Amino acid sequence: xxxxxxxxxxxxxxxxxxxxxxxxxxxxxxxxxxxxxxxxxxxxxxxxxxxxxxxxxxxxxxxxxxxxxxxxxxxxxxxxxxxxxxxxxxxxxxxxxxxxxxxxxxxxxxxxxxxxxxxxxxxxxxxxxxxxxxxxxxxxxxxxxxxxxxxxxxxxxxxxxxxxxxxxxxxxxxxxxxxxxxxxxxxxxxxxxxxxxxxxxxxxxxxxxxxxxxxxxxxxxxxxxxxxxxxxxxxxxxxxxxxxxxxxxxxxxxxxxxxxxxxxxxxxxxxxxxxxxxxxxxxxxxxxxxxxxxxxxxxx
Numbered sequence: 001x002x003x004x005x006x007x008x009x010x011x012x013x014x015x016x017x018x019x020x021x022x023x024x025x026x027x028x029x030x031x032x033x034x035x036x037x038x039x040x041x042x043x044x045x046x047x048x049x050x051x052x053x054x055x056x057x058x059x060x061x062x063x064x065x066x067x068x069x070x071x072x073x074x075x076x077x078x079x080x081x082x083x084x085x086x087x088x089x090x091x092x093x094x095x096x097x098x099x100x101x102x103x104x105x106x107x108x109x110x111x112x113x114x115x116x117x118x119x120x121x122x123x124x125x126x127x128x129x130x131x132x133x134x135x136x137x138x139x140x141x142x143x144x145x146x147x148x149x150x151x152x153x154x155x156x157x158x159x160x161x162x163x164x165x166x167x168x169x170x171x172x173x174x175x176x177x178x179x180x181x182x183x184x185x186x187x188x189x190x191x192x193x194x195x196x197x198x199x200x201x202x203x204x205x206x207x208x209x210x211x212x213x214x215x216x217x218x219x220x221x222x223x224x225x226x227x228x229x230x231x232x233x234x235x236x237x238x239x240x241x242x243x244x245x246x247x248x249x250x251x252x253x254x255x256x257x258x259x260x261x262x263x264x265x266x267x268x269x270x271x272x273x274x275x276x277x278x279x280x281x282x283x284x285x286x287x288x289x290x291x292x293x294x295x296x297x298x299x300x
Contacts, residue, residue, distance in 0.1 A: 001038055002036050002038065002039055003038055003039060003040045003041065004039075004040060004042075005041065005043065005044075006043045007044050008043050008045040008078075009045060009046065010046055013027070014026075014044075014062075015029075015048075016031070016032075025064075026062060026064045026067070027048045027081075027085060028062070028064060028067045028090075029064050029067065030064040030067055030069075033067065033071050035070070036070065036071055037071065037072055039074060040073050040074060041074075041075060041077075042074065043076070043078045044079050044081075045078070045079075045081070046080075046081065046082075047084050048062070048085065062084070062086055063087060063090050064090070065088055065090050066090070066091060067090050068092070068095060069091060070094070071094075072094050072095065072097075074095040074097065074098055075097050075098060075099045075120075076099065076100040077095070077098065077103070078100070078102040078103075079103050079106065080102070080103075080104060080105045080106065081105070081107075082105060083107050083128075084106070084107070085106045085107060086106070086107040086109065087108065087109065088109060089103070089108050089112075089113070089126075089131075092113060092117070093118075094117075095118065096118065096120070097120055098120065098121055099121060099143070100122060101123060101125065101126075102123065102125040103126055103129070104125045104126060104127045104128045104148065105127075105128045105129075106128075106129055107130050107154075107155065108126070108130065108131060109129075109157065111132065112133070112134075112135060112136055114136045114138065114139070115138065115141060116139070118141070119140070120143050121143060122143045122145045122146075123144075123145060124144065124146065124148065124149075125146070126152075127148040127149060127150045127151050128150075128151050128152075128154070129152050129154070130152060130154050130155050130156070130157035131149070131152045131157070131160065132152065132157050132158055132160060133160065133161065133162070134161065134162040134163070135149060135160050135162065135164055135182075136164055137164035137165055137167065138166050139166070139167050139168050140168035141168070141169055142168060142169070142170050144169055144172055145172065145173050145174075146172075146173060146174045147172065148174070149176065149177045149180070150176040150177055150178045150199065151179040152180055153181055158181040159181050159182075160177060160180040160181065161180070161181050161182060161183055162182060162183065162184060163177065163187055164187065165187035165191065166187075169195075170192075170193060171194055172192040172194065172195045173194065173195060173197070174195070175189075175192065175195060175197070175198050175199070176197070177200060177203070178200060178202050178203065178223070180202075180203055181203065182200070182203040182204060182205060183204045183205070184205065184206070184207065185205065186200060186207070186208045186212055186224065187209055188209045188212045189216060190211065190212070190215050190216075193215065193217075194218055195216060196218050196220040196221065197221045198213075198219070198221065198222050199221070199223045200223060200224050200227070201225040201226050201227070201256070203226075203227050204227060204228055204264065205227040205228065205229055206227070206229060206230070206233070206263075207233050208224075208229060208234075210236045210240070212237075212240060213237070213240045213241065213244055214240040214243035214244055214247070215243075215247060216244050216247075217247040217248030217250075219244055219253060220252070221254045222237075222241075222254070222255050223254070223255075223256040224237065224257055224260070225256045225259050226260070227260050228260060228261060228262060228263060228264045229257070229260040229273060230262050230273050231273045231277045234273055235277050235278060237255070238255075238277065238281045238284050239281070239284065241253075241255050241284070241288060242284050242287075242288065245288060245292055245294070249292070251292055251294065252295070253294045253295070254294070254297075255295070255296050256296075256297050257274040257296070257298065258272065258297055260272065260273040261273065274299070275298070282299070285299050
């Protein structure tokens, strides 16, 4: 009948009872919650035991991938270890009622699932880990409100390297994936009609899908600073910014396109691409800055 466990800010180390620290394999083993089918909330934060000789060594495979297979009523899952827990993410498929997922500030590695079984998911906090690969095409997660995947370029990890197009994310408000190594094209965000904040800076994007932000009438912040977008791609963003404004006249929107260099080469006085756009695009920027009161840094 256990429904809530909250052990944040304690010195609990985890592991199986009666097993010496040197012989422990997981902070949370496959059997820890095997008889907790009604568990709805699990909150843990702290610095659990280390496996190496140094107390700061991360715990390899800190959470068994099957640790939460039996917690079919789980709604709120928070685990923070101050970058100590390593290994793969646990399996989420049986947690069909999962709403709040907060596994940030660990050292989880590997790729992301699609969360196709987690239709009630509202918050996905997986930032400050060492995840990598492609951010999958999240689809029809209509409760999803926030996606935080930033700063996975840590340690030996490149972070995420590709971003798929989302669809059916009708209530997404914030999407952060900055400080990764994402290459290729910025996808169309039309499948996120209510999104307000999109942070894509400090990646390796080199193209932009025309129309991506054109229909986003609630957009407040779109940041592609420090990528590899040439002037022609930035012109597409500027045109879409105007379309977004025309769809919903509003002030105070920020569009940041600074520090884009072709192939990422900023040496030898390479031109900043936002300063190389056409006169027509500059006229749009001037209009959005002066008449619409938008914030577009890098332009006088």
